[in-house]
Amino acid sequence: MLQKIVAAAALAGAATVAALPASAGQTFDAVKAKGFVQCAVNTGLAGFSMADSQGKWTGLDVDLCKAIAAAMFGDAEKVKFTPTTAQQRFVALQSGEVDVITRNATQTLMRDTSLGFNIAGVNFYDGQGFMVPTKSGIKSARELNGATVCVQPGTTTELNLADWFRKNKMTFKPVLIEKLDELLQAYSAGRCDVYTTDASGLAAVRAGQLAGKGEHTILPERISKEPLGPIVRHGDDQWLDLxxxxxxxxxxxxxxxxxxxxxxxxxxxxxxxxxxxxxxxxxxxxxxxxxxxxxxxxxxxxxxxxxxxxxxxxxxxxxxxERGQNALWTNGGLLYAIPFR
Ligand SMILES: N[C@@H](CCC(=O)N[C@@H](CS)C(=O)NCC(=O)O)C(=O)O
Structure with missing residues (x-):
């Protein structure tokens, strides 16, 4: 059984998170009673979820959390944030420490089933990309055969990376580092040739942690689909609906x-x-x-x-x-609200 759980977690891009049965807990009622929404956010990704020096959080994912609070309480400030690494986020949700993940998390089959979660829509359509120091002169991911690749564990990124290199009959050496800041230090110090994550994440760290630290090029290839969006625990349909x-x-x-x-x-x-x-x-x-x-x-x-x-x-x-895939369907994008009816 344990082997099965660990295998399911790995397949989900979730490191060592175990699969849990659907919880019978009433998240909706519990949230209402405590008077705020507890959201798992990123530890710090410019534009998505980032705290300033006063501890004030902003970003697209932070706004989604606050919107849930506005819907529930009529007050967008009725929120608390739990910063999580890629590896910590699913444990935080399973354990009940948070009510919802609003943090660049890809919606996948394994997360929606085995991990005991429900995926609740997409707030950013993305795809995995690669970033290199511009001075490397690398122009395409096809030139990365034999490269050392910095990647965070417990992510779909880690899984797609292996698939893509195998499919293209190329080899790579992964450098797995859980904490984003440590990983970016490794990349900056030249311990890896390339950093891979969702293209939005690449743009965010280039504008954030790596600002002023040399020029970085995001290579043109997108090797996966990364529909990012909120995730809740199994077992409370009303909360999922909200x-x-x-x-x-x-x-x-x-x-x-x-x-x-x-x-x-x-x-x-x-x-x-x-x-x-x-x-x-x-x-x-x-x-x-x-x-x-x-x-x-x-x-x-x-x-x-x-x-x-x-x-x-x-x-x-x-x-x-650019809005790109995140434009409304009427403008050539993928955003399509199912009817309010
Ligand atoms: N979308 C992927 C990757 C998500 C992810 O965690 N990306 C990294 C790189 S941008 C991140 O957010 N790191 C911040 C952190 O771990 O604090 C997934 O859901 O597995």
Whole structure:
């Protein structure tokens, strides 16, 4: 049995996290009773989740956590953050230390099943890439045969890396380091030729930890699909619904043209779709188990998906990310809110 659990954890890109049976605990009720949402975030990834010197967290993933709190409590500040490494995040969720993971976590079959979790939507479509010091002159991942590769354990990154080199009949030497800052020091010191992670992570560390430390090139290849999004424990469908529909609502708001700037105006709209969405016509709040103004609160306090993307990782931020796959489906992207109906 233990062997089976360890094998499942490894397949999930989860290091030594054991598989657990679905928990019967009522997360939704527990969160409500304690009065805040406890989110597992990154230890520090610019644009996604990063604490400043005052301990104030910002980022796309932080905004998602706060949006869940706005939906539940009408107050986006009713949150607490648990910084986690890739390896710690799943243990934190399984043990009940956190209520939800809002931290660049890839949605996969093994995580959705064996690890005892439910995946709750995608807040950033990504793919795995490689970064090298520009002075190396390397232009393509095809030139990496025999390279030493810095990678974090307990990630899909580690698994995809092995698959990709094998498929392309190339070899590599992994340098596995759990802590991101230590890993980046190793990369900076030339202990590895290349650093691999989600392309958004590469852009984040280039703008963050590696800023001012030489020039770094993100190679053009994307070797995997990394749909990043919130993850909850098995066993509480109501909590899953709230997390899933909060994220969906931020996308729906962008589709409907509702933003933090015009949401008060939109309350006066005659459009029946907007009236239901903002709770002027009741129904959705009750269905999700929260106040009818839940989506109004989310959009007023956090904004629609596009607003949080632009503010945290968009072209005017140090990360300078284009919407790309994270544009609405109506603009050629993959973001598609299933109907509020
Ligand atoms: N999306 C991948 C990788 C996620 C991941 O943890 N990436 C690293 C590199 S950007 C990270 O966030 N490290 C920060 C940390 O461990 O504190 C997964 O879910 O397994």
């Amino acid at each position: 997390v899933k529909w909060t994220l969906m609502g931020m996308i729906e708001a962008e589709e409907l043209g509702i933003s933090s700037r015009n949401v008060d105006e939109m309350l006066k709209s005659d459009d029946p779709v907007i009236k239901r969405f903002l709770g002027v016509t009741p129904g959705y709040g009750k269905a999700v188990g929260v106040d009818e103004k839940w989506m109004y609160n989310v959009i007023k306090q956090i904004g629609n998906y596009g607003e949080t993307f632009d503010r945290n990782v968009g072209t005017t931020t140090p990360l300078k990310l």
